[in-house]
Amino acid sequence: xxxxxxxxxxxxxxxxxxxxxxxxxASRDAEExxxxxxxxxxxxxxxxxxxxxxxxxxxxxxxxxxEVHHLVRTLNVREHELKRFCRLVEILGxxxxxxxxxxxERLRGADKEPLLSPLxxxxxxxxxDEELAALLRRAVQMAEYRCNVAALARDVMFWNDRTKxxxxxxxxxxxxxxxxxx
Numbered sequence: 001x002x003x004x005x006x007x008x009x010x011x012x013x014x015x016x017x018x019x020x021x022x023x024x025x026a027s028r029d030a031e032e033x034x035x036x037x038x039x040x041x042x043x044x045x046x047x048x049x050x051x052x053x054x055x056x057x058x059x060x061x062x063x064x065x066x067e068v069h070h071l072v073r074t075l076n077v078r079e080h081e082l083k084r085f086c087r088l089v090e091i092l093g094x095x096x097x098x099x100x101x102x103x104x105e106r107l108r109g110a111d112k113e114p115l116l117s118p119l120x121x122x123x124x125x126x127x128x129d130e131e132l133a134a135l136l137r138r139a140v141q142m143a144e145y146r147c148n149v150a151a152l153a154r155d156v157m158f159w160n161d162r163t164k165x166x167x168x169x170x171x172x173x174x175x176x177x178x179x180x181x182x
Contacts, residue, residue, distance in 0.1 A: 007075060007153055007157055008149075008150030008151060008153045010071075010074050011071070011075070011088070011092070011149065011150060011153035012149045012150040012153070014067075014070070014071045014074065015092055015095065015149045016098070016149075018046075018047060018050055019047050019050065019051055019054075019093070020047070020098070021043040021044050021046075021047040022044055022047035022096070023096045023097065024044055050067055050093075051093045051094075052093070053065060054068075054089055054090055054092065055090065055137070057086075057090065057093075058086065058090065059083050059086040059087075060086070062086045062089050062090065063082070063086070068089055072085065083129075084156070084157060084159075085157065087129075087130075087133040087156060088152075088153060088157055090133055090137065091133060091136045091137055091156060092149070092152075092153070094137050094140040094141060094145060095140055095146070095147060096146065097144075097145060097146040098146075098147075098148065098149045099146045099147050099148055100148060101146075101147065101148060102147060102148050102152070102155075102167075102170050103136075103139060103140065103143055103147040103148070103151070103155075103167075104166075104168075104171040105171070106143035106147050107121065107139055107142065108170070108171050108172070108173060114171070115143060116139060116142055116171075120135075121171055123135065124136070124139060125164050125167065155167070
């Protein structure tokens with residue numbers, strides 16, 4: 001697979017092209033042009049269809065989608081990485097809006113109450129494989145379907161102790177508090 005830093009950018013570009021159009025306002029744009037929604041936004045329909053297939057699919061079913069094949073080639077995913085890659089694509093099917101905040105930062109919440117309880121966050125951090133993918137999809141939902149797509153892609157493809165540590169720091173706000181002390 002290509003370099004870790006490049007993966008996030010490439011996945012974000014793929015997500016932006018193939019999945020982001022589903023959230024565009026079809027009715028507003030159609031009204032302005034005088035066209036029906038299907039005439040104005042064929043990409044929106046395709047993005048919604050692909051998103052539904054990704055959310056419902058799994059390994060190896062997701063590999064039947066041409067858009068997924070394109071991403072496999074773009075990232076140069078090796079055979080032993082395909083299951084993890086399919087988990088990533090499943091999760092991306094749930095993300096509707098890109099954000100500057102990572103998923104862990106979003107789960108921390110802006111208020112005093114986190115969007116995801118510390119106990120559930122611990123469960124997420126100790127999960128592996130299929131359970132991890134299911135918990136991440138649920139976390140995306142709890143974060144209002146919004147997170148940093150590039151960061152999520154890098155994290156899922158390289159899920160390890162270092163990634164988990166960074167998520168903990170982001171979730172508990174420790175990463176930001178260290179910047180203020182000198």
